[in-house]
Amino acid sequence: MPPDDGLLAEPPAPGGAPPPPAAPPPAAPPTTSSGSPPQPPTTSSATTSSAVADKLAPDATKAFLATLPKDLAENPSLSRYSTPESLARAYVNLERTLGQEKVPIPKDPNDQEAWDRYYTAGGRPPEPQAYSFVKPDKLPDGMVWDENMEGWWRGAAFESGLSQRQAQKLVDQYRDRYAAQMDLQNTQVGHDIVKGKAELQRDWGSEFEARRALARAAFLEMPPEIQESARTSGLARMPSFVKYLYATKAAVTGERSPHPPGAPADSDPQAIKDRIASFRSTYDVALKDASHPEHDLRLRELTELHNRLFVEPQPA
Numbered sequence: 001m002p003p004d005d006g007l008l009a010e011p012p013a014p015g016g017a018p019p020p021p022a023a024p025p026p027a028a029p030p031t032t033s034s035g036s037p038p039q040p041p042t043t044s045s046a047t048t049s050s051a052v053a054d055k056l057a058p059d060a061t062k063a064f065l066a067t068l069p070k071d072l073a074e075n076p077s078l079s080r081y082s083t084p085e086s087l088a089r090a091y092v093n094l095e096r097t098l099g100q101e102k103v104p105i106p107k108d109p110n111d112q113e114a115w116d117r118y119y120t121a122g123g124r125p126p127e128p129q130a131y132s133f134v135k136p137d138k139l140p141d142g143m144v145w146d147e148n149m150e151g152w153w154r155g156a157a158f159e160s161g162l163s164q165r166q167a168q169k170l171v172d173q174y175r176d177r178y179a180a181q182m183d184l185q186n187t188q189v190g191h192d193i194v195k196g197k198a199e200l201q202r203d204w205g206s207e208f209e210a211r212r213a214l215a216r217a218a219f220l221e222m223p224p225e226i227q228e229s230a231r232t233s234g235l236a237r238m239p240s241f242v243k244y245l246y247a248t249k250a251a252v253t254g255e256r257s258p259h260p261p262g263a264p265a266d267s268d269p270q271a272i273k274d275r276i277a278s279f280r281s282t283y284d285v286a287l288k289d290a291s292h293p294e295h296d297l298r299l300r301e302l303t304e305l306h307n308r309l310f311v312e313p314q315p316a
Contacts, residue, residue, distance in 0.1 A: 123163030
C-alpha cells in the first residue's frame with residue numbers, strides 16, 4: 001500500500017484515474033480499566049423471564065386487532081379481548097355452550113306444551129308432589145307448620161314452573177317473613193297484657209285477683225268457639241271485656257268471688273229467687289229457644305241457681 005502523504009502527495013497525472021483513498025489505520029482493540037479485553041455480553045435468566053412475560057402479558061393496545069380486516073378490527077364484540085389467546089378461549093367456551101341442549105323461551109303464552117318443556121328444562125319436577133320442602137326446627141309461639149299450606153305451595157310452584165331450589169327459596173322467604181310478623185305480634189300481645197293488667201289493678205285494687213278469677217269463670221262458661229274468637233281477636237286482652245265478664249257474672253249469680261265446688265254461694269233464699277227472676281227476664285229468648293246459640297249455656301246457669309235454692313243446704 002503506498003504511503004499516505006496527505007497534502008504533500010503528488011497530483012494525479014492528467015487523464016488518469018485518481019488513486020484510491022488510503023485505508024485508515026486499524027483501530028486499537030478495546031480494553032477495560034484493568035487493561036484486559038472485555039468479555040462478550042451474556043443473557044441472564046432474569047432478562048429471559050422478563051421477555052417471556054412481556055410476550056404473554058395482555059396487549060393493552062390490542063395491536064393484534066390491527067392484523068385483522070377492518071370490519072373485524074372495528075367490531076365492538078372483539079374490543080373486549082386484549083390478546084389472541086383470550087379471543088381463542090372465548091370461542092372455545094362458545095362452542096361448548098352451543099353444543100348443549102337448548103330450549104327456547106316460548107313466545108305464545110297459551111302454548112302450554114312449549115311452556116312445560118321450558119319449565120322441565122329449567123328443573124321443574126315432573127309433578128307437584130315431587131317438591132320436598134325443608135321444615136324449620138323451631139317456629140315462633142303461635143305459629144305452626146300448616147300441612148294444607150304446604151300442599152298449596154306445591155301446586156303453586158308447579159304451575160309457576162319453579163325448580164326445587166326456587167320453590168324452597170320462596171317458601172323460606174315467606175316463612176321468615178311470617179315468623180317475623182308473629183314475633184312482632186307476640187311482643188305486642190305481651191305489652192297489651194301488661195298494660196291491661198295494670199289498668200285492672202288500678203281500678204279494682206285489692207279485689208283484683210278475686211274479680212279476675214270470677215271473670216275467668218264466666219269466660220270459661222262461654223262456648224269454645226266464642227272463647228277462641230275472643231283469644232285470636234284480642235278481645236280477651238281488653239280490660240273492658242274482662243270488666244264486662246265480671247259484672248255479668250256478679251249480676252247473675254250475686255257472687256263477688258268464685259266459691260269452691262260444693263260450697264254454697266249465698267245463703268239468702270229470697271236473694272236467690274230474685275236473681276232467678278232477673279235471670280229469666282234477661283235471657284228469656286235464649287232459654288225458650290232450643291236452637292239459640294246460648295240456650296245450653298243459659299240453661300246450665302239457671303239450673304245452677306235453682307240448685308242453690310232447692311238443693312244446697314241452707315244455714316240454720
